[in-house]
Amino acid sequence: MGLRPALRRSGAATVYLAVGLRTALPATLFSAVVPLVAVLAVLFIALPWLPDLIKPVRALARIERRRAREALGREIPEPYEPPRGTAVEQTVRLLGASSTWRDLLWLTLHGWTGLIMAVLAVGMWPSIPASLSLPLWWWAAPEGSQSAFIVLDGWTKALTLPFLQAALYAAILFWLVPRFARWQAMLAGFLLRPTRRSALTERVELLSTTRAEAIEAHGAELRRIERDLHDGTQAQLVAVALRLGLADRRFDADPDAARALFLQARDGVEDALTQLRTVIRGIYPPILSDRGLDGAVRALAAGLPIPVHLDLPGEGRVPAAVEAAAYFVVAEALTNIARHSGASRAEVSLQRAATCLRVRVRDDGEGGADPDRGSGLAGIRRRVAALDGTTRIDSPAGGGTTLEVELPCAS
Amino acid sequence: MRIVIAEDNVLLREGLVLLLTTGGHEVAAVAGSGPDVLPALLEHRPDVAVLDVRLPPGFRDEGLRAAIAARKEIPGLPVLVLSQYVEETYAAELLAGGAEGIGYLLKDRVGRVEEFLDALHRVAGGGTALDPEVVSQLMTTRHDPLQALTPREREVLALMAQGLDNATIATTLVITERSVSKHIGAVFAKLGLPHTDSGHRRVLAVLAYLNS
Numbered sequence: 001m002g003l004r005p006a007l008r009r010s011g012a013a014t015v016y017l018a019v020g021l022r023t024a025l026p027a028t029l030f031s032a033v034v035p036l037v038a039v040l041a042v043l044f045i046a047l048p049w050l051p052d053l054i055k056p057v058r059a060l061a062r063i064e065r066r067r068a069r070e071a072l073g074r075e076i077p078e079p080y081e082p083p084r085g086t087a088v089e090q091t092v093r094l095l096g097a098s099s100t101w102r103d104l105l106w107l108t109l110h111g112w113t114g115l116i117m118a119v120l121a122v123g124m125w126p127s128i129p130a131s132l133s134l135p136l137w138w139w140a141a142p143e144g145s146q147s148a149f150i151v152l153d154g155w156t157k158a159l160t161l162p163f164l165q166a167a168l169y170a171a172i173l174f175w176l177v178p179r180f181a182r183w184q185a186m187l188a189g190f191l192l193r194p195t196r197r198s199a200l201t202e203r204v205e206l207l208s209t210t211r212a213e214a215i216e217a218h219g220a221e222l223r224r225i226e227r228d229l230h231d232g233t234q235a236q237l238v239a240v241a242l243r244l245g246l247a248d249r250r251f252d253a254d255p256d257a258a259r260a261l262f263l264q265a266r267d268g269v270e271d272a273l274t275q276l277r278t279v280i281r282g283i284y285p286p287i288l289s290d291r292g293l294d295g296a297v298r299a300l301a302a303g304l305p306i307p308v309h310l311d312l313p314g315e316g317r318v319p320a321a322v323e324a325a326a327y328f329v330v331a332e333a334l335t336n337i338a339r340h341s342g343a344s345r346a347e348v349s350l351q352r353a354a355t356c357l358r359v360r361v362r363d364d365g366e367g368g369a370d371p372d373r374g375s376g377l378a379g380i381r382r383r384v385a386a387l388d389g390t391t392r393i394d395s396p397a398g399g400g401t402t403l404e405v406e407l408p409c410a411s
Numbered sequence: 412m413r414i415v416i417a418e419d420n421v422l423l424r425e426g427l428v429l430l431l432t433t434g435g436h437e438v439a440a441v442a443g444s445g446p447d448v449l450p451a452l453l454e455h456r457p458d459v460a461v462l463d464v465r466l467p468p469g470f471r472d473e474g475l476r477a478a479i480a481a482r483k484e485i486p487g488l489p490v491l492v493l494s495q496y497v498e499e500t501y502a503a504e505l506l507a508g509g510a511e512g513i514g515y516l517l518k519d520r521v522g523r524v525e526e527f528l529d530a531l532h533r534v535a536g537g538g539t540a541l542d543p544e545v546v547s548q549l550m551t552t553r554h555d556p557l558q559a560l561t562p563r564e565r566e567v568l569a570l571m572a573q574g575l576d577n578a579t580i581a582t583t584l585v586i587t588e589r590s591v592s593k594h595i596g597a598v599f600a601k602l603g604l605p606h607t608d609s610g611h612r613r614v615l616a617v618l619a620y621l622n623s
Contacts, residue, residue, distance in 0.1 A: 266522055273519045277496055286496050290465075290472045299500040303548070 010173050013181035014121040016071060017114070020184055023064045024114025030057060031108040050091045051083065054100065061103050064110070064188045071185035079194035081202070098195055106191040110184070117180040124173040131169060134162035210388045217386035228279045236272040240265045284324045293323045297330050297348060304334050304346065311349035318357050322409045325383050326350065326359050329405050332376045333361035341365025341401060356389070359405040369395040380405070412458040412535055415451050417442040417474055418493075419466050427461065427521070434528055442466075445473030452481045452488065459512075459535040464494040464501065475501055482508050489534045493518050497544045503618075510614050514540035514574075530574075539574035539614040546572045549618070559601045567594040572617050 037053060058080065065076045079099035083090050094100050138152045152158050194202070247261035280286065287296045294312045301308035317323070330348055337346050343365030351358040369377065377393060380403070384391045389407040414436055418424040428438050439455040442448045445466040452460055460481065466473040478490045489512030492505060502515050514534040520542065521527050530540035546569050550557065557565060563584075570580045577595070581588040595613075598604075604617070 270519050270522060281496075287498055287500070289470070290498075291500075295500075299498065302503070303499055 006174050010177050013178040014125065016067070016181040017118045017121040017177070017184065019067065020064075020110075020114045021118045023060050023067075024111055024118060026056070026060055027107045027111035028115055029111075030060070031104075031111045034104060034107065048087050048091065050094055051087060054094055054103075057103050057107060061106065061188075061192050064106075065192050068185040068188035068192070071181065072189050074189075076189055076193045077199075079192070079198050098198060102191045102195075106188065109187060109191075113187075114184060117177075117184065120172070121177045121180060124169050124177065128166050128169045128173070131162045131166040134165075135159055138162075207388075210385075214386055214388040217382055220382075221386055225279060225283060228275070228282075232275045233272050233279065236268055236275065240268040240272065243268065284320060285327055288320075288323055288327055292317060293326060293350065296327050297350065300327075300331055300334055301346075301348060304338055306338070306343060307345050308334070309345065309347045311347070311351075313350060313352050316352060318352070318407075318409045321387060322357055322407045325387050325389070325407055326357055326405070328383050329359050329380050329403070330361060332380050333403050336369070336376050337361070337363045337365065337401075340369070341367075343400070355408060355410060357407045357409055359407070360402065362400065362402045364400045366397070367395045367399045367401050368397040369393060369401045377403075412436045412531075413439045413455065415440045415442070415455050415457040415460045417448045417451070417460070417462045417466060417477065419443050419463065423518070423521075430521070430524060430527075444468060445477060448474065448477035449480055449484070452477075453484060456485065456488075459489040459491060459531060461491045461493060461531070463518075464492060472501070475504065479504065479508065487511055487537070489537065490514065491516065491531055491534045491540065493521070497542050497548070499545060499548045502541060502545045502549075506614075506618055510539050510618070512537045512539075515545060516540060516542045517544060533574055541573050541614065543569070543573055557602075560598060564594050564598050564601070567591060568598050568617065571595065571598075571613055574614050 041050065062078070065078070069076050079097075079102070081093070081097065083093075085093070134152070135158050138158045141152075152161065243261045243265040247258040247265065250261065251258040285296065287299055290296075291299065294314060297312060298310065301310055318326075334346065334348070337343050341363050343363035346361065346363040348362075349358075349360045351360075372378075381391045384405050384407065387407050389405060392404040393401070394404075395401040414431055416424060416427055416431075416438060418427060418441070424441055424443070428441065431438055439457050440451045442451045443466075445468065448462065448466070460478070462474040462478050464472055464474045466477075475492060478492055482488050482490060487509075490505075491514035492501070493516055494501070495518055497515065497517055505513050505515055512534055514530055516527070516530060520530070533540050549572065550565070550569055557568070560568065566584060567580060570583060575583070577588050577591045581591045584591070602617075
């Protein structure tokens with residue numbers, strides 16, 4: 001490594017460590033208080049205050065997490081659960097949470113190491129020129145003055161030792177200081193992130209909630225389909241059978257009346273067929289099984305009065321329920337665009353990631369779409385939620401609308 | 412007329428055969444699955460083919476593909492496609508090779524025997540028969556260029572797009588044939604289309620315009 005990048009690296013590391021004082025200084029103070037709090041906690045005095053006492057610790061950890069994220073180049077998620085229950089329950093939860101103990105461990109370690117490393121890093125910079133210039137002015141220093149524990153009392157020492165010192169300082173500055181900065185970031189990255197166990201617990205909790213919602217939404221969908229078939233199509237066909245039966249009885253006595261009933265029956269059958277088509281489309285649009293998701297989306301785009309740019313992956317199929325939902329989302333979104341947006345062009349993109357299908361529909365229209373008002377957007381939300389997916393709508397007034405949907409599916 | 416039928420549902424197939432033979436037509440062959448369709452058509456060279464879109468083994472769009480392939484092999488072969496649902500895309504694919512002798516109807520329409528046979532004759536004669544649902548799909552999605560039309564002109568255009576001639580349009584709308592041709596003239600003028608009097612060319616022109 002050349003001198004210039006090495007200097008820059010050490011400089012950046014020094015800045016990092018110096019800024020680290022912002023958390024390290026309060027951390028040392030806090031870690032001095034921690035034993036006191038612990039003793040009080042044992043005596044059950046501080047227990048109700050624990051949720052409040054932990055707040056500044058978490059605030060420090062939050063600052064450190066942000067710093068470390070930039071240094072490490074990766075996100076460090078927060079391991080905290082949202083507070084729930086009474087003060088006592090919160091305290092118990094806090095005492096049981098591994099994040100609390102890991103925060104305190106970090107506080108102690110970071111406090112004193114951060115202090116030492118920052119002082120060392122900052123101190124090295126003036127130390128090197130000071131050492132190098134020592135031969136020029138050592139004689140002026142008062143008798144018995146020391147430089148790095150060595151008394152300079154003759155020209156021989158004055159012309160050798162300062163250079164050795166400077167070399168040592170330079171080694172610390174170039175070799176050790178960048179490592180210090182890295183260690184500090186890694187300490188935060190290791191102790192302040194959720195443990196595997198807590199991350200899993202959180203995920204399981206999230207999944208249980210969304211699964212319950214998904215099952216509920218799916219149930220509502222099933223009931224809707226059942227109602228459509230039972231009250232609509234089935235009733236219609238019964239009426240048809242009834243008319244045919246009546247026509248049969250009247251056929252000999254009054255052929256004209258019988259014929260009228262036949263015609264009514266035929267109308268009834270046609271109505272029933274139309275209803276059936278609607279129901280079938282709601283469950284699984286036939287074009288999907290004919291042409292797959294890509295072909296079906298292409299057909300949707302072709303029906304729009306404005307140009308639609310398509311970005312489709314082209315191969316591989318996803319589960320039928322996911323396909324149907326994705327199709328529904330695109331169909332609804334494009335209908336909205338055609339009806340309300342005033343857009344001059346639209347864009348549909350489908351992306352298959354490892355664990356989900358991502359659907360994005362964008363337009364350059366007026367924006368200002370309100371997901372709580374439009375029934376179309378509400379329908380999209382419901383349908384996506386039934387599969388435990390997520391919906392995101394970004395629609396600033398005048399800035400076009402972007403709809404993003406993620407549907408989970410293993411590939 | 413000699414007719415080849417491709418339909419996998421036995422009841423519906425027998426029903427179609429019955430309906431056509433009692434109408435005085437000859438059913439030259441019936442195919443029950445996708446791969447049988449093209450050989451049957453090539454062997455019998457019927458006056459018109461009646462094809463279901465979904466056929467075994469894949470139950471996807473075998474019938475449609477067979478129809479398009481058959482018209483490549485036998486140019487101008489009249490084909491009437493029947494389907495449980497209508498899809499604008501399929502209509503566009505069918506018509507891409509020319510609108511002469513093309514029909515695309517919902518299976519429901521078979522129940523109205525007279526209208527169905529009428530559409531079949533029109534297709535066999537080189538005309539066009541598009542399901543009103545296809546037409547309404549086209550009309551609703553392509554509403555922008557049609558905004559200049561009056562409601563009556565729109566009605567006339569819809570019937571025209573289905574492949575009906577002026578006389579039929581006149582009886583359907585209970586107006587005179589002269590006012591029908593006046594409306595058509597207005598429609599063509601407003602849409603900027605050159606006037607022709609051949610039925611399928613009118614459909615083709617209208618569709619081409621709507622799809623542009």
